[in-house]
Amino acid sequence: MKAAVFDAFGEPSRVLQVREVPTPIPGPGQIRARMIASPVNPSDLLVVQGLYGVLPALPSIPGFEGVGVVDAVGPGLLGRFVKGKRVAVINSAGGNWAEYAVIPARQARPIPDDIPDEQAAAYFVNPATVLALTRHVLAVPRGEWLLQAAAGSTLGRMIIKLGRHDGFKTLSVVRRPEAIAELKALGGDAVISSSEGPIEEQVRKITGGAGVRYAIDPVGGATGMGLFRSLGEGGRLVLYGTLSGEPIPVDPRLVISGRRSIEGFWLGHWMRERSIPAALMLFREIASLIRQNVLSSEIGRIYPLDRIQDAVREAGQAGHQGKILVRPR
Numbered sequence: 001m002k003a004a005v006f007d008a009f010g011e012p013s014r015v016l017q018v019r020e021v022p023t024p025i026p027g028p029g030q031i032r033a034r035m036i037a038s039p040v041n042p043s044d045l046l047v048v049q050g051l052y053g054v055l056p057a058l059p060s061i062p063g064f065e066g067v068g069v070v071d072a073v074g075p076g077l078l079g080r081f082v083k084g085k086r087v088a089v090i091n092s093a094g095g096n097w098a099e100y101a102v103i104p105a106r107q108a109r110p111i112p113d114d115i116p117d118e119q120a121a122a123y124f125v126n127p128a129t130v131l132a133l134t135r136h137v138l139a140v141p142r143g144e145w146l147l148q149a150a151a152g153s154t155l156g157r158m159i160i161k162l163g164r165h166d167g168f169k170t171l172s173v174v175r176r177p178e179a180i181a182e183l184k185a186l187g188g189d190a191v192i193s194s195s196e197g198p199i200e201e202q203v204r205k206i207t208g209g210a211g212v213r214y215a216i217d218p219v220g221g222a223t224g225m226g227l228f229r230s231l232g233e234g235g236r237l238v239l240y241g242t243l244s245g246e247p248i249p250v251d252p253r254l255v256i257s258g259r260r261s262i263e264g265f266w267l268g269h270w271m272r273e274r275s276i277p278a279a280l281m282l283f284r285e286i287a288s289l290i291r292q293n294v295l296s297s298e299i300g301r302i303y304p305l306d307r308i309q310d311a312v313r314e315a316g317q318a319g320h321q322g323k324i325l326v327r328p329r
């Protein structure tokens with residue numbers, strides 16, 4: 001089969017090559033999916049750069065999620081239920097940027113027929129993270145502010161739409177002022193740019209000096225620090241990404257005196273703690289909210305696998321529009 005492979009960690013458009021590799025065969029408890037499409041997510045790029053929390057042995061094929069049709073199953077009961085079905089291919093080991101991928105049968109989640117392939121390709125990572133952060137980890141109450149950075153991201157836009165749906169208010173931070181009008185039109189209650197003055201000053205003006213109780217940051221560095229300084233007493237900041245690659249310098253006095261806290265979130269860990277019924281309910285809820293255009297992804301350009309270098313180059317560019325997908329065929 002054809003796959004996008006990297007033999008060394010580095011700049012994705014340089015180290016990724018499309019070449020022939022053996023087609024994988026599913027073992028016990030596994031299924032094989034013929035891949036239809038896969039997104040290029042920031043986590044995929046971090047893996048190829050060698051900057052992700054867990055790194056694979058090399059050579060390796062990236063791609064944590066996607067959609068495919070189950071074309072072969074290994075021994076075991078679960079696989080038989082999904083044979084021939086279109087499924088979300090949740091591949092925690094990576095390997096979806098290929099014509100075929102093998103995963104544990106329990107990580108192949110059938111997708112309702114009315115959800116188009118493009119949405120099905122990005123069915124899991126961002127929608128599940130949005131629900132986990134807002135409804136479970138922070139449990140943001142109706143009417144409260146949720147402060148978020150990198151709000152123009154696919155995930156940030158879902159947060160804005162879910163805020164409208166669930167009744168919490170979003171205070172969104174972007175780095176490019178051009179993005180402000182677009183995110184307001186999407187339903188953002190307040191949208192500010194980090195390039196137009198210190199984040200904490202802008203936030204305190206909007207919240208009447210009190211600061212916010214809930215914040216989420218995938219950027220780090222000065223932006224993460226701005227979010228932390230925007231917390232009111234008892235405020236919580238959840239870190240869930242490393243887009244700037246920079247650490248957050250924290251003033252310990254703010255943590256000590258104001259009972260403010262910083263915590264981390266990783267979807268892989270969080271899902272492992274879900275029971276099977278809870279995971280099933282989560283997937284049902286994602287389908288319903290995609291149908292309602294709340295957890296739908298804005299889809300950008302779709303590249304054939306042969307043009308993987310162009311796909312990762314565009315996905316890494318500032319201001320690119322929509323989620324970039326790769327299609328192996």
Ligand SMILES: NC(=O)c1ccc[n+]([C@@H]2O[C@H](COP(=O)([O-])OP(=O)(O)OC[C@H]3O[C@@H](n4cnc5c(N)ncnc54)[C@H](OP(=O)(O)O)[C@@H]3O)[C@@H](O)[C@H]2O)c1
Nearest residue numbers: 042129150152153154155218240241243244266267318319
């Ligand atoms: N912890 C978890 O389990 C988990 C799960 C899902 C996603 N995530 C994280 O969520 C984040 C968003 O993912 P996504 O798929 O929605 O991303 P995406 O659609 O590719 O968008 C990336 C966004 O990040 C912004 N950005 C990039 N570098 C930045 C920087 N240095 N400073 C400020 N903004 C920056 C871009 O802004 P411009 O529009 O200005 O270019 C763009 O809006 C990523 O960090 C991802 O790793 C984490």
